[in-house]
Amino acid sequence: xxxxxxxxxxxxxxxxxxxxxxxxxxxxxxxxxxxxxxxxxxxxxxxxxxxxxxxxxxxxxxxxxxxxxxxxxxxxxxxxxxxxxxxxxxxxxxxxxxxxxxxxxxxxxxxxxxxxxxxxxxxxxxxxxxxxxxxxxxxxxxxxxxxxxxxxxxxxxxxxxxxxxxxxxxxxxxxxxxxxxxxxxxxxxxxxxxxxxxxxxxxxxxxxxxxxxxxxxxxxxxxxxxxxxxxxxxxxxxxxxxxxxxxxxxxxxxxxxxxxxxxxxxxxxxxxxxxxxxxxxxxxxxxxxxxxxxxxxxxxxxxxxx
Amino acid sequence: xxxxxxxxxxxxxxxxxxxxxxxxxxxxxxxxxxxxxxxxxxxxxxxxxxxxxxxxxxxxxxxxxxxxxxxxxxxxxxxxxxxxxxxxxxxxxxxxxxxxxxxxxxxxxxxxxxxxxxxxxxxxxxxxxxxxxxxxxxxxxxxxxxxxxxxxxxxxxxxxxxxxxxxxxxxxxxxxxxxxxxxxxxxxxxxxxxxxxxxxxxxxxxxxxxxxxxxxxxxxxxxxxxxxxxxxxxxxxxxxxxxxxxxxxxxxxxxxxxxxxxxxxxxxxxxxxxxxxxxxxxxxxxxxxxxxxxxxxxxxxxxxxxxxxxxxxxxxxxxxxxxxxxxxxxxxxxxxxxxxxxxxxxxxxxxxxxxxxxxxxxxxxxxxxxxxxxxxxxxxxxxxxxxxxxxxxxxxxxxxxxxxxxxxxxxxxxxxxxxxxxxxxxxxxxxxxxxxxxxxxxxxxxxxxxxxxxxxxxxxxxxxxxxxxxxxxxxxxxxxxxxxxxxxxxxxxxxxxxxxxxxxxxxxxxxxxxxxxxxxxxxxxxxxxxxxxxxxxxxxxxxxxxxxxxxxxxxxxxxxxxxxxxxxxxxxxxxxxxxxxxxxxxxxxxxxxxxxxxxxxxxxxxxxxxxxxxxxxxxxxxxxxxxxxxxxxxx
Numbered sequence: 001x002x003x004x005x006x007x008x009x010x011x012x013x014x015x016x017x018x019x020x021x022x023x024x025x026x027x028x029x030x031x032x033x034x035x036x037x038x039x040x041x042x043x044x045x046x047x048x049x050x051x052x053x054x055x056x057x058x059x060x061x062x063x064x065x066x067x068x069x070x071x072x073x074x075x076x077x078x079x080x081x082x083x084x085x086x087x088x089x090x091x092x093x094x095x096x097x098x099x100x101x102x103x104x105x106x107x108x109x110x111x112x113x114x115x116x117x118x119x120x121x122x123x124x125x126x127x128x129x130x131x132x133x134x135x136x137x138x139x140x141x142x143x144x145x146x147x148x149x150x151x152x153x154x155x156x157x158x159x160x161x162x163x164x165x166x167x168x169x170x171x172x173x174x175x176x177x178x179x180x181x182x183x184x185x186x187x188x189x190x191x192x193x194x195x196x197x198x199x200x201x202x203x204x205x206x207x208x209x210x211x212x213x214x215x216x217x218x219x220x221x222x223x224x225x226x227x228x229x230x231x232x233x234x235x236x237x238x239x240x241x242x243x244x245x246x247x248x249x250x251x252x253x254x255x256x257x258x259x260x261x262x263x264x265x266x267x268x269x270x271x272x273x274x275x276x277x278x279x280x281x282x283x284x285x286x287x288x289x290x291x292x293x294x295x296x297x298x299x300x301x302x303x304x305x306x
Numbered sequence: 307x308x309x310x311x312x313x314x315x316x317x318x319x320x321x322x323x324x325x326x327x328x329x330x331x332x333x334x335x336x337x338x339x340x341x342x343x344x345x346x347x348x349x350x351x352x353x354x355x356x357x358x359x360x361x362x363x364x365x366x367x368x369x370x371x372x373x374x375x376x377x378x379x380x381x382x383x384x385x386x387x388x389x390x391x392x393x394x395x396x397x398x399x400x401x402x403x404x405x406x407x408x409x410x411x412x413x414x415x416x417x418x419x420x421x422x423x424x425x426x427x428x429x430x431x432x433x434x435x436x437x438x439x440x441x442x443x444x445x446x447x448x449x450x451x452x453x454x455x456x457x458x459x460x461x462x463x464x465x466x467x468x469x470x471x472x473x474x475x476x477x478x479x480x481x482x483x484x485x486x487x488x489x490x491x492x493x494x495x496x497x498x499x500x501x502x503x504x505x506x507x508x509x510x511x512x513x514x515x516x517x518x519x520x521x522x523x524x525x526x527x528x529x530x531x532x533x534x535x536x537x538x539x540x541x542x543x544x545x546x547x548x549x550x551x552x553x554x555x556x557x558x559x560x561x562x563x564x565x566x567x568x569x570x571x572x573x574x575x576x577x578x579x580x581x582x583x584x585x586x587x588x589x590x591x592x593x594x595x596x597x598x599x600x601x602x603x604x605x606x607x608x609x610x611x612x613x614x615x616x617x618x619x620x621x622x623x624x625x626x627x628x629x630x631x632x633x634x635x636x637x638x639x640x641x642x643x644x645x646x647x648x649x650x651x652x653x654x655x656x657x658x659x660x661x662x663x664x665x666x667x668x669x670x671x672x673x674x675x676x677x678x679x680x681x682x683x684x685x686x687x688x689x690x691x692x693x694x695x696x697x698x699x700x701x702x703x704x705x706x707x708x709x710x711x712x713x714x715x716x717x718x719x720x721x722x723x724x725x726x727x728x729x730x731x732x733x734x735x736x737x738x739x740x741x742x743x744x745x746x747x748x749x750x751x752x753x754x755x756x757x758x759x760x761x762x763x764x765x766x767x768x769x770x771x772x773x774x775x776x777x778x779x780x781x782x783x784x785x786x787x788x789x790x791x792x793x794x795x796x797x798x799x800x801x802x803x804x805x806x807x808x809x810x811x812x813x814x815x816x817x818x819x820x821x822x823x824x825x826x827x828x829x830x831x832x833x834x835x836x837x838x839x840x841x842x843x844x845x846x847x848x849x850x851x852x853x854x855x856x857x858x859x860x861x862x863x864x865x866x867x868x869x870x871x872x873x874x875x876x877x878x879x880x881x882x883x884x885x886x887x888x889x890x891x892x893x894x895x896x897x898x899x900x901x902x903x904x905x906x907x908x909x910x911x912x913x914x915x916x917x918x919x920x921x922x923x924x925x926x927x928x929x930x931x932x933x934x935x936x937x938x939x940x941x
Contacts, residue, residue, distance in 0.1 A: 167724065
């Protein structure tokens with residue numbers, strides 16, 4: 001493929017994602033971009049800027065916050081929205097807050113209350129009818145079968161057996177009042193594509209993806225970062241012993257739910273190198289996939305999780 | 307089992323930057339795998355993922371565990387489990403929908419559309435094939451060319467896939483017998499020619515044992531062709547082929563950040579574009595020169611098929627979403643009647659004459675589909691007579707759009723020749739189609755402009771034309787109330803005409819029966835007559851049960867905006883049945899009258915009628931007064 005006029009895989013993926021975003025803006029009444037501050041969100045936001053340049057992306061960013069994200073994530077959240085010239089909406093489920101739901105005492109309920117319920121609340125509150133999400137089909141088996149335009153009933157449920165066929169690049173965005181669409185512009189990207197694109201486009205990501213000496217503690221066999229010791233002490237009932245280790249994160253979520261890996265990879269190419277040589281999959285650091293056997297993600301999505 | 311050859315790329319560990327440089331410029335190939343239930347399709351895909359190191363250790367551990375528990379390969383790894391995603395299908399041991407898989411080699415990234423192999427196949431396969439550059443058709447070497455093989459090949463060919471691989475699988479189970487392989491290939495070649503497939507690449511493989519997947523197999527020394535991966539790495543991708551075609555870009559969105567910038571955003575479907583090129587905007591036909599090709603990374607000297615860009619023009623020409631920017635000297639056609647191949651994808655069959663949405667490129671218009679010229683039996687390729695198309699059926703039909711659209715024949719341009727059909731009520735994607743050509747009559751029959759305009763006609767009568775569309779159950783009082791309204795309007799010197807359902811069937815529509823498509827044609831004709839009468843300046847009153855929303859919507863869209871007044875004569879079924887003026891409910895209850903609205907056929911009440919009258923609370927005269935009070939202010 002020496003022909004200079006053949007597009008590279010990254011160029012084709014970029015063009016497809018931009019096309020998807022423009023279709024949504026043209027056809028939806030009130031779109032929003034779900035922004036989780038992770039690397040996939042960073043790529044999605046970058047693509048949105050490209051899609052509508054020189055206009056700013058004509059929709060707000062929405063962060064469904066669990067209050068348990070890493071401090072460095074909150075910092076980048078504010079900066080990214082500002083740089084893109086976009087409005088940033090933050091929603092925290094008031095009920096979860098009132099009941100003090102946290103990842104230590106409440107396990108799966110933490111994800112359910114803060115994220116699943118929080119997302120539904122936020123979409124209903126603002127009346128968004130289309131929400132971009134950064135999920136990729138290579139992440140997990142049930143995602144591989146999800147459409148790029150994925151419909152949700154008025155109660156936010158997903159019916160995997162009743163999906164609309166998607167042909168060519170024609171997306172049917174029609175829906176009844178109250179129904180909404182989740183749109184996944186990164187559906188056809190793989191983890192390696194994401195990293196390569198971050199490198200090629202010089203996209204800013206949370207520094208936690210890169211290795212650095214950080215305070216860590218062990219909990220139920222996993223390695224975690226002590227991002228806020230006072231708060232950890234409050235919910236754990238004791239102040240965990242910390243050790244400084246050179247760690248980084250392959251995926252970012254709530255700090256007590258996201259396991260760190262010991263690593264020396266401090267630059268982008270070293271991170272990619274580590275990823276290519278590593279022998280465990282990306283989601284392994286997350287607890288969410290394991291709590292209901294094989295079909296856990298599929299089940300969560302039917303209930304309305306992104 | 308062969309060693310996975312991509313697993314130990316030494317360069318990753320030695321010089322990651324060099325490795326990344328190498329991989330930054332991969333091309334991308336999308337392909338579809340087709341096969342019957344036991345042809346080993348999932349196993350082959352699992353093998354490709356495994357050999358290209360797309361499976362991690364934790365996934366592999368889970369796979370080994372699952373293989374022993376629910377696998378079909380005894381203690382061996384069951385690769386099929388890797389790709390059978392949804393819980394329901396893992397239990398049933400079949401895949402039920404299109405799934406997309408990803409793997410990469412040094413030269414290319416691959417996206418595989420994996421489609422299920424059982425009977426409900428056509429819909430999924432057509433979906434997967436619509437974006438594919440290549441189709442890999444699997445054959446079980448023990449069984450040879452089957453009916454399914456023919457069906458898959460035919461559908462791929464219909465969808466315009468010109469790169470076909472015939473993967474003769476399970477060679478290990480026939481002892482890698484060359485004679486048997488050759489016989490299968492000869493058999494397939496004969497069939498392929500008969501349906502217009504010009505070339506294909508046949509490869510003897512074993513997905514389970516790994517023969518000729520990534521490395522040439524010692525078991526097939528007689529085979530000198532490429533391995534499956536070798537072939538996939540060099541075959542031409544369709545985006546490259548699109549480059550040689552004339553420039554086309556459907557406009558998705560007009561980018562207007564301020565008064566000084568007006569850009570047209572879209573994905574270039576075919577050809578290339580440079581500043582200074584003359585483009586024609588269709589359907590308007592206006593031309594202008596390209597001022598710049600804008601991206602966030604800077605203006606481009608040239609943009610090519612497959613890129614998403616924003617184009618600015620030298621002149622302010624009329625152009626918005628749905629229009630197409632094209633090479634000025636080689637523009638696409640504009641028409642409103644077409645012959646097309648349609649694949650039906652919904653449980654509810656095609657309703658001939660019903661208005662659906664048609665989406666083609668970025669254009670969405672209302673469309674009706676005529677009775678199929680013929681249905682194609684996907685197993686024998688025979689042409690069969692058909693009145694409609696059911697789920698998974700494919701046929702050739704004429705379609706008519708309510709306004710002219712910009713298109714290319716599908717064969718020349720997938721992006722401007724492929725369309726989807728959307729049900730206006732359920733919003734489901736019910737069909738997909740491919741335009742063959744426009745019908746000449748739509749190009750040659752032009753609207754004759756007359757000097758005495760409809761405004762003139764209306765002005766002479768000193769009134770605004772209207773269609774008062776009465777809908778309601780049989781016996782609800784539509785005709786009675788419409789008659790009252792017309793009498794009152796006549797006294798007020800308004801020029802009116804009442805079209806009654808039964809009366810129309812005595813003349814204009816006497817050739818129509820009561821089947822679904824006849825009923826729709828009945829309504830369509832009434833709509834057209836009503837439209838002509840409003841052109842003549844009349845206030846038209848119609849009294850038909852017209853039980854289906856889609857049909858009333860069809861008429862609403864024919865009539866000028868604001869002139870269609872839907873009046874729901876709202877009478878509960880019990881009340882209408884108790885009245886039973888014509889004795890029809892009794893007959894229907896006794897089963898002597900079929901498809902009777904309210905009894906064994908539904909009545910879909912209007913959701914937002916302009917006027918609703920309740921005949922339980924109002925007398926016909928009160929209802930008529932109410933209607934007149936509502937429509938007179940509208941003048």
